[in-house]
Amino acid sequence: xxxxxxxxxxxFVQEKEAVTLDCTYDTSDPSxxxxxxxxxxxxxxxxxxxxxxxxxQNATEGRYSLNFQKARKSANLVISASQLGDSAMYFCAMxxxxxxxxxxxxxxxxxxxxxxx
Amino acid sequence: xxxxxxxxxxxxxxxxxxxxxRCKPISxxxxxxxxxxxxxxxxxxxxxxxxxxxxxxxGMPEDRFxxxxxxxxxxxxxxxxxxxxxxxxxxxASLGGTEAFFGQGTRLTVV
Numbered sequence: 001x002x003x004x005x006x007x008x009x010x011x012f013v014q015e016k017e018a019v020t021l022d023c024t025y026d027t028s029d030p031s032x033x034x035x036x037x038x039x040x041x042x043x044x045x046x047x048x049x050x051x052x053x054x055x056x057q058n059a060t061e062g063r064y065s066l067n068f069q070k071a072r073k074s075a076n077l078v079i080s081a082s083q084l085g086d087s088a089m090y091f092c093a094m095x096x097x098x099x100x101x102x103x104x105x106x107x108x109x110x111x112x113x114x115x116x117x
Numbered sequence: 118x119x120x121x122x123x124x125x126x127x128x129x130x131x132x133x134x135x136x137x138x139r140c141k142p143i144s145x146x147x148x149x150x151x152x153x154x155x156x157x158x159x160x161x162x163x164x165x166x167x168x169x170x171x172x173x174x175x176g177m178p179e180d181r182f183x184x185x186x187x188x189x190x191x192x193x194x195x196x197x198x199x200x201x202x203x204x205x206x207x208x209x210a211s212l213g214g215t216e217a218f219f220g221q222g223t224r225l226t227v228v
Contacts, residue, residue, distance in 0.1 A: 035217055043206060045219035052215065091160070095212065104173065105150060105210070107160050108216060 002027040004092050006108035013082045013114050020067065021077040022113045023092030033095045034075040036066065039110070041090040048090075051075055082115045089113075123220035124211050130227055138223045141190055142211030151194050152208040153182055154222075160208075166192065189224040199227045 002024040012036040013019035049068065051059040051066045059066045067076040079086055092108040122141040130136050142149045152163040164170045164174040166186045174184070181200070185190040196203055204227050 007153055033215060036209060037219070043224070044221050045208060045210070047216070050215045050217075093217070095217065105162070105212065107162075109159055 002029070002032070002094050002096055002104075002106045004094055004106050004108035006092055008111045009109075010112045010114070012114050012116055013086075015077075015084060016081055018078060018080045019082055019113065021079070021090050023072050023075045023077065023108060023111065024073075025094050027073075027094065027096065029096045031096075034066070034068070035093040035095070035105075036064070036075075036077045037091045037093065038086075039091065040085075045091075049077070054093045067095065077084075079113075084115050084117060087113060087115045098113050121209055121211050121218050121220035123207075123223050125223060126221060128223060128225045130199055130225070132200055133198045134227075135168050135195065135200045136203075136225060136227075138193070138194040138207050138209075138225070140192045140209030140220060142209070143213065143216070143218060144190065146211035146213030146216070147189075148212040149186060149192050150208075150212070151192070152210065152211045153205045153210060155177070155205045163194070178205055196225075199225075201227045 005024045034051045038046045038048050041077045049059050049061045049064045049066050051068050058068050063080045065078045067100045089112050091110045094106050124139045148167050151163040153161045163176045164184045169186045182196055184194045206222045206224050208222045
């Protein structure tokens with residue numbers, strides 16, 4: 001079984017500063033994928049970034065980067081140059097590899113980020 | 118691709134009525150998930166399909182809930198009869214390889 005832990009229920013960051021949102025995971029599978037999603041107050045779930053367990057480099061997408069430390073089983077999301085529009089809930093999620101012909105997504109409980117002007 | 122499409126976006130119904138939520142996944146994605154989100158319980162996985170076959174429905178709260186995926190491009194989640202405690206946002210998500218996208222959700226209110 002896999003598990004995702006997000007230990008920061010809420011975070012504040014000053015506009016234009018960088019912020020790191022923590023995510024640790026637990027799995028016995030050697031192959032897996034990690035996702036981050038943003039959920040603004042409007043409610044939609046927005047895909048941000050993906051990291052594969054065998055990827056050699058940390059994933060980056062614009063201002064989002066993933067600090068992937070496989071030995072520590074952590075996949076922290078780094079948002080650089082925070083903007084007011086970054087205020088939202090952020091969810092970390094994991095998928096195991098295709099095994100038995102199916103995949104299942106496991107979500108953390110989320111971190112609420114508030115960007116302060 | 119237009120992404121994952123859910124309908125309706127909002128549904129208000131009376132207790133006891135049947136409710137059907139619909140989802141069109143992204144073409145080519147082979148897994149589909151139904152989630153329910155509430156303030157109290159957060160995101161709950163209800164059921165997921167792989168290649169149109171239900172794999173795990175252990176998250177379905179009770180027999181009033183049922184889900185089908187008759188083909189690769191369509192899935193439904195049905196609640197019958199609906200109860201006020203079913204009020205939530207219901208998300209459909211489709212997964213293919215390294216992509217996992219959500220629909221915009223259906224906000225269900227049962228009065």
